[in-house]
Amino acid sequence: xxxxxxxxxxxxxxxxxxxxxxxxxxxxxxxxxxxxxxxxxxxxxxxxxxxxxxxxxxxxxxxxxxxxxxxxxxxxxxxxxxxxxxxxxxxxxxxxxxxxxxxxxxxxxxxxxxxxxxxxxxxxxxxxxxxxxxxxxxxxxxxxxxxxxxxxxxxxxxxxxxxxxxxxxxxxxxxxxxxxxxxxxxxxxxxxxxxxxxxxxxxxxxxxxxxxxxxxxxxxxxxxxxxxxxxxxxxxxxxxxxxxxxxxxxxxxxxxxxxxxxxxxxxxxxxxxxxxx
Amino acid sequence: xxxxxxxxxxxxxxxxxxxxxxxxxxxxxxxxxxxxxxxxxxxxxxxxxxxxxxxxxxxxxxxxxxxxxxxxxxxxxxxxxxxxxxxxxxxxxxxxxxxxxxxxxxxxxxxxxxxxxxxxxxxxxxxxxxxxxxxxxxxxxxxxxxxxxxxxxxxxxxxxxxxxxxxxxxxxxxxxxxxxxxxxxxxxxxxxxxxxxxxxxxxxxxxxxxxxxxxxxxxxxxxxxxxxxxxxxxxxxxxxxxxxxxxxxxxxxxxxxxxxxxxxxxxxxxxxxxxxxxxxxxxxxxxxxxxxxxxxxxxxxxxxxxxxxxxxxxxxxxxxxxxxxxxxxxxxxxxxxxxxxxxxxxxxxxxxxxxxxxxxxxxxxxxxxxxxxxxxxxxxxxxxxxxxxxxxxxxxxxxxxxxxxxxxxxxxxxxxxxxxxxxxxxxxxxxxxxxxxxxxxxxxxxxxxxxxxxxxxxxxxxxxxxxxxxxxxxxxxxxxxxxxxxxxxxxxxxxxxxxxxxxxxxxxxxxxxxxxxxxxxxxxxxxxxxxxxxxxxxxxxxxxxxxxxxxxxxxxxxxxxxxxxxxxxxxxxxxxxxxxxxxxxxxxxxxxxxxxxxxxxxxxxxxxxxxxxxxxxxxxxxxxxxxxxxxxxxxxxxxxxxxxxxxxxxxxxxxxxxxxxxxxxxxxxxxxxxxxxxxxxxx
Numbered sequence: 019x020x021x022x023x024x025x026x027x028x029x030x031x032x033x034x035x036x037x038x039x040x041x042x043x044x045x046x047x048x049x050x051x052x053x054x055x056x057x058x059x060x061x062x063x064x065x066x067x068x069x070x071x072x073x074x075x076x077x078x079x080x081x082x083x084x085x086x087x088x089x090x091x092x093x094x095x096x097x098x099x100x101x102x103x104x105x106x107x108x109x110x111x112x113x114x115x116x117x118x119x120x121x122x123x124x125x126x127x128x129x130x131x132x133x134x135x136x137x138x139x140x141x142x143x144x145x146x147x148x149x150x151x152x153x154x155x156x157x158x159x160x161x162x163x164x165x166x167x168x169x170x171x172x173x174x175x176x177x178x179x180x181x182x183x184x185x186x187x188x189x190x191x192x193x194x195x196x197x198x199x200x201x202x203x204x205x206x207x208x209x210x211x212x213x214x215x216x217x218x219x220x221x222x223x224x225x226x227x228x229x230x231x232x233x234x235x236x237x238x239x240x241x242x243x244x245x246x247x248x249x250x251x252x253x254x255x256x257x258x259x260x261x262x263x264x265x266x267x268x269x270x271x272x273x274x275x276x277x278x279x280x281x282x283x284x285x286x287x288x289x290x291x292x293x294x295x
Numbered sequence: 296x297x298x299x300x301x302x303x304x305x306x307x308x309x310x311x312x313x314x315x316x317x318x319x320x321x322x323x324x325x326x327x328x329x330x331x332x333x334x335x336x337x338x339x340x341x342x343x344x345x346x347x348x349x350x351x352x353x354x355x356x357x358x359x360x361x362x363x364x365x366x367x368x369x370x371x372x373x374x375x376x377x378x379x380x381x382x383x384x385x386x387x388x389x390x391x392x393x394x395x396x397x398x399x400x401x402x403x404x405x406x407x408x409x410x411x412x413x414x415x416x417x418x419x420x421x422x423x424x425x426x427x428x429x430x431x432x433x434x435x436x437x438x439x440x441x442x443x444x445x446x447x448x449x450x451x452x453x454x455x456x457x458x459x460x461x462x463x464x465x466x467x468x469x470x471x472x473x474x475x476x477x478x479x480x481x482x483x484x485x486x487x488x489x490x491x492x493x494x495x496x497x498x499x500x501x502x503x504x505x506x507x508x509x510x511x512x513x514x515x516x517x518x519x520x521x522x523x524x525x526x527x528x529x530x531x532x533x534x535x536x537x538x539x540x541x542x543x544x545x546x547x548x549x550x551x552x553x554x555x556x557x558x559x560x561x562x563x564x565x566x567x568x569x570x571x572x573x574x575x576x577x578x579x580x581x582x583x584x585x586x587x588x589x590x591x592x593x594x595x596x597x598x599x600x601x602x603x604x605x606x607x608x609x610x611x612x613x614x615x616x617x618x619x620x621x622x623x624x625x626x627x628x629x630x631x632x633x634x635x636x637x638x639x640x641x642x643x644x645x646x647x648x649x650x651x652x653x654x655x656x657x658x659x660x661x662x663x664x665x666x667x668x669x670x671x672x673x674x675x676x677x678x679x680x681x682x683x684x685x686x687x688x689x690x691x692x693x694x695x696x697x698x699x700x701x702x703x704x705x706x707x708x709x710x711x712x713x714x715x716x717x718x719x720x721x722x723x724x725x726x727x728x729x730x731x732x733x734x735x736x737x738x739x740x741x742x743x744x745x746x747x748x749x750x751x752x753x754x755x756x757x758x759x760x761x762x763x764x765x766x767x768x769x770x771x772x773x774x775x776x777x778x779x780x781x782x783x784x785x786x787x788x789x790x791x792x793x794x795x796x797x798x799x800x801x802x803x804x805x806x807x808x809x810x811x812x813x814x815x816x817x818x819x820x821x822x823x824x825x826x827x828x829x830x831x832x833x834x835x836x837x838x839x840x841x842x843x844x845x846x847x848x849x850x851x852x853x854x855x856x857x858x859x860x861x862x863x864x865x866x867x868x869x870x871x872x873x874x875x876x877x878x879x880x881x882x883x884x885x886x887x888x889x890x891x892x893x894x895x896x897x898x899x900x901x902x903x904x905x906x907x908x909x910x911x912x913x914x915x916x917x918x919x920x921x922x923x924x925x926x927x928x929x930x931x932x933x934x935x936x937x938x939x940x941x942x943x944x945x946x947x948x949x950x951x952x953x954x955x956x957x958x959x960x961x962x963x964x965x966x967x968x969x970x971x972x973x974x975x976x977x978x
Contacts, residue, residue: 187730205740
C-alpha cells in the first residue's frame with residue numbers, strides 16, 4: 019500500500035493510472051450499459067448525434083455510442099495477451115541465455131538478432147498472409163515480434179546480476195539453474211521487467227489498433243476502436259465524432275500506459291533495494 | 296608562538312535536506328589549519344568528515360544546507376560565496392584532492408594538456424612554459440619519463456600512477472592549502488605507503504598547509520602534526536597527533552584506537568557496541584549510548600573543553616583516573632589458543648589443496664592467476680592469505696568454493712579427494728565448504744528477507760529438519776553472532792553494514808561447515824564494526840573449533856585472526872609460516888615490503904624522538920620508503936611480477952642503497968620493532 023501511494027505521488031504515475039482506470043472502466047462496464055446491440059442496425063445510417071444516439075449512427079445504421087462502449091475490450095485484451103506471451107518467451111530465453119552463457123547464449127542472441135533484423139510490420143503481414151487473420155493469429159504474430167526485444171533486455175539485466183556474490187553463493191551451494199534464475203535473479207530484475215512490459219504494451223496497443231484499422235486485425239462486424247476508425251473515416255468531414263472518440267480513447271490508453279512506464283522508471287530509479295516488499 | 300591560521304572554520308553547522316526537514320551533519324565545528332601544518336581529521340563513515348572537508352574548501356554539495364558559522368581563508372569569509380567568486384581561491388589557494396582521484400582525470404584528454412592547463416590558469420604561464428612546468432611536476436611525483444607521459448592518455452597509467460598525476464595537477468600550481476579526502480583509500484597497501492610519502496614530502500617541501508581526512512588513525516598519527524577526531528558531526532578530541540593517538544582522553548578515541556588490530560602486537564581488538572547516531576546529537580553526549588563510562592552527568596550538552604594539560608576533549612569525565620585505565624575487558628586474546636602449527640603431527644587436515652594452478656584466457660592470451668599453490672588447514676585452524684590486488688587470493692577462494700576450475704591441482708576434504716566444480720561435488724562436501732564475501736551489500740539478495748536467506752541453505756543441507764527445527768537452528772546461530780531475531784523479518788537494505796556481514800556469516804554457519812572461506816570480510820566495514828566481527832570470529836573459534844581460510848590485505852587483521860599465513864604475490868606463494876613470525880621476521884623481500892608499508896605510529900614516534908629530544912625536524916615519512924627493488928608503486932602488476940622472479944641477489948645492492956637513502960631507521964624502539972624488523976631491512 020505504501021509503495022502504491024509513493025507511486026501515485028509521482029505526477030506521471032498519477033495521470034497514467036487515472037487514464038488507464040477510465041479506459042478500463044469504459045471497456046469493462048461498457049458492454050453491460052450499452053443501450054443498443056452494437057452489431058445491429060437500429061436506425062437510419064449516418065445520423066448526427068441526438069438524444070437517442072449520443073454519437074449518432076454509422077453508415078450501416080449502428081449506434082456508435084454502443085459500439086464504442088463494447089469496442090474497448092479487444093483493444094486492451096489482445097495486446098495484453100500478446101505482450102504476456104512475448105514476456106514468457108522473452109523471460110525464459112533472456113534468463114537462461116544471460117545466466118548460462120556459452121552456446122545457449124550464442125543461439126539465443128543470434129536468433130534474436132535475426133528476428134530483430136526483419137521489419138516488424140512485414141513480419142506480421144507475412145504471418146497473417148500465411149495463417150489468415152483473427153485474434154489468435156494477431157496475438158501470436160505480435161508476440162513473435164516483441165519477444166526478441168524483451169529477451170535482449172532481460173538477458174542484459176540478468177548478466178548484470180549474475181556476477182553478484184549472492185548468485186555465487188547459490189552456485190557454490192549447488193542450487194539448480196531453475197532456483198537461481200527464478201528465485202535469486204528474477205526478483206532483482208522485476209523493475210526492469212515492469213518498465214519493459216509497460217513500454218511494449220503501449221506499442222502493442224497502437225500496433226494492433228493499426229492492424230485493425232487496416233482490416234488485418236479484428237474483423238469489421240465486431241466492435242473495436244481500431245475498426246471503428248476505419249469504418250467511419252468516410253464520415254470524418256460531416257460527422258467527426260465516430261472517428262474522433264475511438265481514436266482519442268486509443269490515444270489515452272497508449273499515453274496512460276506510457277506515462278506509467280515513465281513513472282515506473284522514476285519509481286525504481288530512486289533506490290533499487292528493498293522497495294518491492 | 297603559534298603559526299598564523301590560514302584556513303579556519305568557526306561554529307560551522309550544516310545538514311542535508313531530508314524530506315521536509317534537515318538532517319544535521321555538522322554541529323558547531325571549529326577547525327583551524329595553521330600555516331605549514333598538516334592537520335588530520337579522523338572518524339568513521341557517516342560522521343561528517345567528508346562534508347566538513349568539502350565545506351572547508353568552500354564547496355557546498357547539492358542538498359547541503361549551511362545552518363550557521365563560516366569558513367575563512369586568510370581572514371576572508373568564503374562560505375556563502377558564489378562558485379564564480381570561489382574560483383579565485385580554488386586551485387590557486389585551496390586545492391582539493393578527493394578519494395577516487397582517477398575519476399578526476401578526463402579520459403579523453405592527454406595528460407599533458409590536463410596538467411598544463413592548471414599552470415596556464417593559475418600561474419598565467421604560456422602554453423610552452425606550462426607544458427614544461429607540467430612535465431617537471433610529473434617528474435617530481437615519480438612518473439618515469441615525464442616527456443613521454445605528457446602525450447599519453449590517463450587509461451595508459453596504473454591506478455597508483457593516475458593518483459600521482461592527479462596529485463601533480465592538484466599540487467602543481469602551489470596552492471597554500473591542500474585538502475585531502477582519503478586520497479589513497481582503495482589503493483594497494485604498498486602503493487598507499489608510497490603515494491602518502493610522496494604527498495607529505497611535497498607538502499613539506501613546498502611549505503603547504505594541509506587537512507588530511509582519513510578513517511585510518513595510525514596513518515594520520517604518522518603523517519600529521521595535529522589530529523581531530525570527529526564523531527556525529529562534532530569534534531570530540533583535538534591535540535597533537537602523538538598525544539591523541541598515544542594517550543587518547545576521550546572514550547571514543549580510546550575505543551577507536553583499541554579497535555584497530557596491529558600487525559606487530561597480539562593485543563586483542565575490541566569492537567565498539569551500537570551504531571553511531573544518524574545525525575547530530577545536541578542535548579547530551581553523542582557517544583553516550585555506546586560509552587562504557589556513561590554517568591548521569593553525561594546527559595547534558597558537552598562542550599569541547601580545554602583541559603589543564605592543554606588538550607581539547609569533549610567529555611565531562613575527561614582526565615578522571617577511571618578513564619585512563621580504559622574499558623575493562625575480560626575477552627581473551629582474539630585468536631585464543633593457537634591451534635595451529637603446520638599440521639605435521641596433528642590431526643588430519645580438514646581441507647588440503649595441492650599444486651593448484653589457475654589460468655585465465657584474456658584476449659587470446661593465457662594469464663596465470665595462481666601458480667602451484669599448496670595449502671592445508673587443520674581442524675579449528677585459521678589460515679590467512681595475504682596479498683595485494685591481482686595476487687590471486689580471491690581466485691584461490693573461488694576455486695576452493697567450486698566456482699572455477701583450476702588448470703591443475705587436487706583438493707581433499709576430510710582426507711577424500713573432491714572434484715573442483717561445485718556442480719560435481721556431493722551435497723555434503725558443498726555443506727562442508729562455505730564462502731563469505733567482502734561486500735555484504737552484494738552477497739545478500741536484496742529481494743529476500745533475512746529469514747529466507749538463512750532458511751534456504753538449511754533446507755538444502757539438512758533436509759531432515761522440519762520448519763521448527765530450522766527456525767531453532769537459525770536462532771541458535773543468531774545468538775552466537777549476537778544478532779537479534781527481529782532481523783529475520785527484515786530485508787538486507789534495512790540492516791547496517793555490520794549486521795549484513797553477520798547475516799552473511801550466519802548463512803555460512805547455519806549448515807555447520809568444516810571450513811569457512813572468508814574473502815576480505817571486514818574490509819568494507821568501519822574499524823569499530825571490523826573489531827566486533829574479529830571479536831566474534833575469535834569467540835566462534837573458541838566455542839566451536841571452526842576452521843577458516845581468511846583472505847585479507849590488512850596485516851593487522853591477519854594477526855588478529857590467523858594462526859598461519861600464506862603471502863601471495865602475482866599468483867606465487869612468496870612465504871608461508873606462523874603469523875607472528877611472518878610479520879616480525881619476514882624472510883621474503885615482498886613480505887618485508889608489505890610489513891614496511893603499514894603505518895606504525897610507535898616506530899614513527901621513536902624515529903621522531905631519538906633519545907627523547909623534541910624539535911628535530913626529520914622529514915616525516917612512512918616507513919615504506921621507496922621500494923627496495925627500485926620500482927615505483929605505480930608500476931604494479933607485470934613489472935612487479937617480473938621483479939619478484941628476479942633472483943634475490945640482484946636486489947640486494949639496490950635495497951641497501953635504498954634503505955640508506957631513506958635513512959632514519961636507526962633509533963627504532965626495540966619494543967615495537969623486534970629483532971626481525973632489522974633483518975627485514977637487509978633482505
